[in-house]
Amino acid sequence: MSPLSPTATATDGRQQQQQRRGAARGRPHARLHDAAVRAAAIACGVVVVCATGALGAFLARAGLRGVREVGIGALVAGETWKPEAGAFGGRALVLGTAATALGALLAGALPALLAAVWLVELAPRGLRRGYRRVMEMAAAVPSVVYGWLALVHLVPAMASLARALYGADAEVGGEGLAASTVLLSIMIAPTVMLLASDALARVPFAHREASAALGASRLQTAFRVTMPSAWRGLVVAVFFGFARAAGETMAVQMVIGGARRVPDNPFQPTTTISTQIVMDMQNAAPDTPASDALFSMALVLLVVSVAVVLFTRALGARARRGSA
Amino acid sequence: MSASSSSAAAAAAAAESSARSLSRRNRRGAFFEVALSRTLASGSVGLGALYALGLAWLVARGAGKVLRFTSYATPIDPSIDGEARMRFFLALAVFGALAWGVAAGARTLVPRLPRTYARGFIAAVAFGGALLFRDHLPRFLIALPTETTAGGGVGPELFNTLYFAALSTAMTLPIGVGAAVYMARFARASALVSVLRTALDTLASLPSIVYGLFGFLVFVVQMRLGYSLFAGAFVLALLNLPLVVGTTEESLRAVPRDLEDASLALGATRSQTVLRVTLPYAWPGILSALVLSIGRVFAESAPLIMTAGTTISRATAFSLDPFRGGETLAVHLWYVNSAGLSPDRADVSAGTAAVLVVLVGLTNLLAARLAR
Numbered sequence: 001m002s003p004l005s006p007t008a009t010a011t012d013g014r015q016q017q018q019q020r021r022g023a024a025r026g027r028p029h030a031r032l033h034d035a036a037v038r039a040a041a042i043a044c045g046v047v048v049v050c051a052t053g054a055l056g057a058f059l060a061r062a063g064l065r066g067v068r069e070v071g072i073g074a075l076v077a078g079e080t081w082k083p084e085a086g087a088f089g090g091r092a093l094v095l096g097t098a099a100t101a102l103g104a105l106l107a108g109a110l111p112a113l114l115a116a117v118w119l120v121e122l123a124p125r126g127l128r129r130g131y132r133r134v135m136e137m138a139a140a141v142p143s144v145v146y147g148w149l150a151l152v153h154l155v156p157a158m159a160s161l162a163r164a165l166y167g168a169d170a171e172v173g174g175e176g177l178a179a180s181t182v183l184l185s186i187m188i189a190p191t192v193m194l195l196a197s198d199a200l201a202r203v204p205f206a207h208r209e210a211s212a213a214l215g216a217s218r219l220q221t222a223f224r225v226t227m228p229s230a231w232r233g234l235v236v237a238v239f240f241g242f243a244r245a246a247g248e249t250m251a252v253q254m255v256i257g258g259a260r261r262v263p264d265n266p267f268q269p270t271t272t273i274s275t276q277i278v279m280d281m282q283n284a285a286p287d288t289p290a291s292d293a294l295f296s297m298a299l300v301l302l303v304v305s306v307a308v309v310l311f312t313r314a315l316g317a318r319a320r321r322g323s324a
Numbered sequence: 325m326s327a328s329s330s331s332a333a334a335a336a337a338a339a340e341s342s343a344r345s346l347s348r349r350n351r352r353g354a355f356f357e358v359a360l361s362r363t364l365a366s367g368s369v370g371l372g373a374l375y376a377l378g379l380a381w382l383v384a385r386g387a388g389k390v391l392r393f394t395s396y397a398t399p400i401d402p403s404i405d406g407e408a409r410m411r412f413f414l415a416l417a418v419f420g421a422l423a424w425g426v427a428a429g430a431r432t433l434v435p436r437l438p439r440t441y442a443r444g445f446i447a448a449v450a451f452g453g454a455l456l457f458r459d460h461l462p463r464f465l466i467a468l469p470t471e472t473t474a475g476g477g478v479g480p481e482l483f484n485t486l487y488f489a490a491l492s493t494a495m496t497l498p499i500g501v502g503a504a505v506y507m508a509r510f511a512r513a514s515a516l517v518s519v520l521r522t523a524l525d526t527l528a529s530l531p532s533i534v535y536g537l538f539g540f541l542v543f544v545v546q547m548r549l550g551y552s553l554f555a556g557a558f559v560l561a562l563l564n565l566p567l568v569v570g571t572t573e574e575s576l577r578a579v580p581r582d583l584e585d586a587s588l589a590l591g592a593t594r595s596q597t598v599l600r601v602t603l604p605y606a607w608p609g610i611l612s613a614l615v616l617s618i619g620r621v622f623a624e625s626a627p628l629i630m631t632a633g634t635t636i637s638r639a640t641a642f643s644l645d646p647f648r649g650g651e652t653l654a655v656h657l658w659y660v661n662s663a664g665l666s667p668d669r670a671d672v673s674a675g676t677a678a679v680l681v682v683l684v685g686l687t688n689l690l691a692a693r694l695a696r
Contacts, residue, residue, distance in 0.1 A: 030593050034595040038595060040502060041502050041503070045516060045517075048520060049520055052527055056526075058538055058546075059537060062541060115368040115371050118368040122365060123365070131372050134375055134376045137379060140623065140687075141382075141684060142622065142680050144657045145382065145657065145677045145681065147661075151661055193371075219360060243529065246531070247532065249531070249533045278630070281540065298533070301531055305529050306530070309525070
């Protein structure tokens, strides 16, 4: 075992320490230098932990105050959200977030997964690199750019679709759940595609050879061998897409309309948690019930996304160990 | 590496031909198979083409706004702090990039062109252009934004975006690299390491709006600083920490042991080894993580709205004071479309989006080049 191994056992640790002392013995300056660098590195770690702790503590303090004032049941399922009248019922917000994120998952993640399978298993070799570059670029484009494009092109298209579906006199428009869902699915597809193709590429090549030797075609190999053995990685990819869709703020704010009620159909304006936070926070004075309730909604978002991502991390860690 | 990939390619070809000969036995199956893989291929190519065309359209739509150099000199307003400085550096960057493109083209045409000539050409064009044509840059890139009239630019937004990148990198770089060095080299299995890992996992999972609320609570509510660039940069630095620490730790762990052992055998202490052997070797990987994190700074909007505000004040439009407020390009794009009243906001949005896409594309390109 090498002396610098990070997973040193107890004896290794002692040897390591002796070795270090040996190198620095008789050179107090060197020993001081060594201690200073080590202390600086530890300080950096402590700073990261403290910042994270402060983030959790600040949000929890304000958020739990809101929960105490309003009550968790009312906050998540209450009918009306009207901060100016002191009513904080978050049903429309929670439903809006859940509907857009799940819709985006269905409409965006499935094509992305299929594209990943095609890219890793079937695509011509010359095309792969360029395809990945385009997708990396698309995943890095700012979300407000997607939001602006959707505002200019998607919302009018959705309005005419809504009129075609519900008749010209119905109370429908382009802004709403439908536009947000389409926008979010376009936004998360590149991310899901990239993560899924990474997961598929980690499957050992021997599995594919074995499958081909048994007489399976490339397509059969892709769907019956590669995808099942990479399933954990694929789930991680999809959940990352879900987390991005649920947390997305500005792009959704631009196309969802901002009405604080549960819509009758997908073509009526409604709202999501993050949209409502960014809209109301500008008007809410600090330390009032209005701002506390917003922090409580942020806490809900935080708890959900931390739970989702920690779960996928556990799954992902096992996936990497399993296929390594 | 290349040997294994070429043998893998040979194996793939063999597997393909054997699979083809076997599936030929069942013609109906083969038909279904061909139809399915064609559908898959056309669907995937269509998806990729959609994004590629969208990106190209974005750049083309805004190009007219961004590339319009003026024949007249745009006067410098002496009441705006730092406007001349900002124009000079912007011109340096623009002409430097143009000259670099020309030099790269020339070097592919004439491969034996000496590198010094190319460098000299780039430096000459960049500085010459910056000195001579500083006031002839496209008005859109240097003018102040307007609220209600047409013809607004994004000069301060561009400045703020780049300033944010510098400020937040100045915070992420030492802390992120320090934490990664600690985890990869100095830490024994201790409680701090597992706490640190949990903290980084938590940070990585948060929606960006939550970071914005944190910055708002600490800097605006608690410390009563008002909206400030410093608060925004702090929040962005926090947001980028998981990415930078993760990638840095990975590239530190990829440093060959032999190098470190050799350094230790020469009598260097562990910290000397880390500072003079490990970090320089891992530097390209660290740099590529930093560049990617700068791309995220360019793209982020929600946390900045809550910490740095959505306004530009005329007197401090190009000021280097980090405790003033100010919006970035991404925030401007949102603000123009949700609250702006200017009649040409479609053009302003197109130009802003094009600048953003070009900036993000450059960071992506640079990161990929560094990671190689």
